Amino acid sequence: MHELSVCQALIGQVEKVARENDARRVVAIVIAVGPLSGVEAGLLEHAYPVAAAGTLAEHATLTVETVPVRVRCRSCGAETGAQANRLVCGDCSDWQVDVIAGDEMLLMKVEIETAPAAVH
Amino acid sequence: MCRDCGCSLGPAATRAPLAAAPSTPGRTDTIEVITAILGENDRVAAHNREHFDAEGVLALNLMSSPGAGKTSLLEATIRALDGRLKVAVIEGDLATENDADRIRACGVPAVQITTGNACHLDAQMVHDAVHDLPLAGLDVLFIENVGNLVCPASFDLGQHRNVTLLSVPEGDDKPAKYPVMFRAADLSLITKTDLLAYITEFKVERAHAALRQIGFGGETIELSNRGGEGFAAWLGWLEREVAAQRERTARGATARPAIQPEGAAVHAAGRPTR
Numbered sequence: 001m002h003e004l005s006v007c008q009a010l011i012g013q014v015e016k017v018a019r020e021n022d023a024r025r026v027v028a029i030v031i032a033v034g035p036l037s038g039v040e041a042g043l044l045e046h047a048y049p050v051a052a053a054g055t056l057a058e059h060a061t062l063t064v065e066t067v068p069v070r071v072r073c074r075s076c077g078a079e080t081g082a083q084a085n086r087l088v089c090g091d092c093s094d095w096q097v098d099v100i101a102g103d104e105m106l107l108m109k110v111e112i113e114t115a116p117a118a119v120h
Numbered sequence: 121m122c123r124d125c126g127c128s129l130g131p132a133a134t135r136a137p138l139a140a141a142p143s144t145p146g147r148t149d150t151i152e153v154i155t156a157i158l159g160e161n162d163r164v165a166a167h168n169r170e171h172f173d174a175e176g177v178l179a180l181n182l183m184s185s186p187g188a189g190k191t192s193l194l195e196a197t198i199r200a201l202d203g204r205l206k207v208a209v210i211e212g213d214l215a216t217e218n219d220a221d222r223i224r225a226c227g228v229p230a231v232q233i234t235t236g237n238a239c240h241l242d243a244q245m246v247h248d249a250v251h252d253l254p255l256a257g258l259d260v261l262f263i264e265n266v267g268n269l270v271c272p273a274s275f276d277l278g279q280h281r282n283v284t285l286l287s288v289p290e291g292d293d294k295p296a297k298y299p300v301m302f303r304a305a306d307l308s309l310i311t312k313t314d315l316l317a318y319i320t321e322f323k324v325e326r327a328h329a330a331l332r333q334i335g336f337g338g339e340t341i342e343l344s345n346r347g348g349e350g351f352a353a354w355l356g357w358l359e360r361e362v363a364a365q366r367e368r369t370a371r372g373a374t375a376r377p378a379i380q381p382e383g384a385a386v387h388a389a390g391r392p393t394r
Binding site for chain 2: 035
């Protein structure tokens with residue numbers, strides 16, 4: 001439900017990068033999202049064109065990389081995959097684990113187009 | 121439908137392109153950035169936290185589904201404290217001043233944020249509300265978030281602690297259904313325990329187990345707004361947190377809710393995640 005707000009924040013970050021690099025437009029955006037971030041990849045993709053309209057990123061493609069949940073066990077030290085609602089060690093089933101991936105909501109890459117170099 | 125996620129607009133495939141892309145291609149570059157998408161919200165949240173710390177105020181973010189009893193809890197808390205702690209409240213709802221009016225009726229300052237169609241509070245809304253609320257002399261600022269078990273969990277407001285409410289009529293498996301929200305809590309309150317006598321399918325032990333399964337490592341208190349042992353434990357937690365905040369402010373330190381986005385730190389360090 002809050003994916004449009006997240007997309008608007010994303011566009012803000014992307015436009016900042018674009019301006020800093022004298023971009024004429026943004027071609028592609030890559031973001032990484034984990035299930036524990038509280039946003040849904042499909043809804044982000046759906047909200048994206050609305051948030052991007054009229055910005056430098058209007059025609060950019062959005063790629064959402066889904067980051068699987070991984071936990072590190074405080075008892076046995078194993079690093080295993082886990083489900084968002086079952087954050088337990090995959091090896092020894094202990095529930096005292098630290099989440100080491102799967103809660104991120106990150107802008108990873110921005111592909112920009114700058115004006116063609118002047119012909120000499 | 122909801123204007124916030126754009127879901128009223130139909131599937132993307134049926135939408136006409138907004139405009140044609142520029143035709144003369146230039147030079148393309150790929151820039152690796154790796155920054156938090158909500159970085160701007162986080163910046164404003166940090167600024168809010170500085171405001172709270174400058175005045176030595178403990179800020180608590182109350183989150184739950186609509187109707188779990190956030191406002192009733194605040195009313196009962198204000199009455200029970202009987203002026204021992206100086207309290208103010210920021211209320212978040214889609215519409216109406218109803219909740220702020222209820223708090224003001226208890227003799228405590230309250231600011232109502234009406235979000236329109238937005239499903240959560242963000243740091244900027246709280247920042248604007250704080251400008252209408254004198255922080256000087258306060259002990260606790262309660263921020264009652266929009267009733268919603270999904271979106272509020274993703275937005276830092278500048279609070280020091282997150283408190284989530286799980287009311288007995290909602291069922292003991294709520295943490296398993298909404299793991300992101302319940303994992304974000306520092307304190308989990310199981311509310312409306314006076315209804316346990318009628319809703320016998322709710323097992324407190326099962327709620328505890330569901331919380332453990334999602335990696336919740338905080339404290340849990342079962343309580344009824346109508347008083348009793350649990351309510352005293354809640355007031356005790358509150359007083360301990362106020363004392364801890366005073367001690368932190370005295371040495372120029374601050375606190376953030378227990379759950380930090382560790383995955384983000386892993387990315388920033390350049391370590392692969394799969």
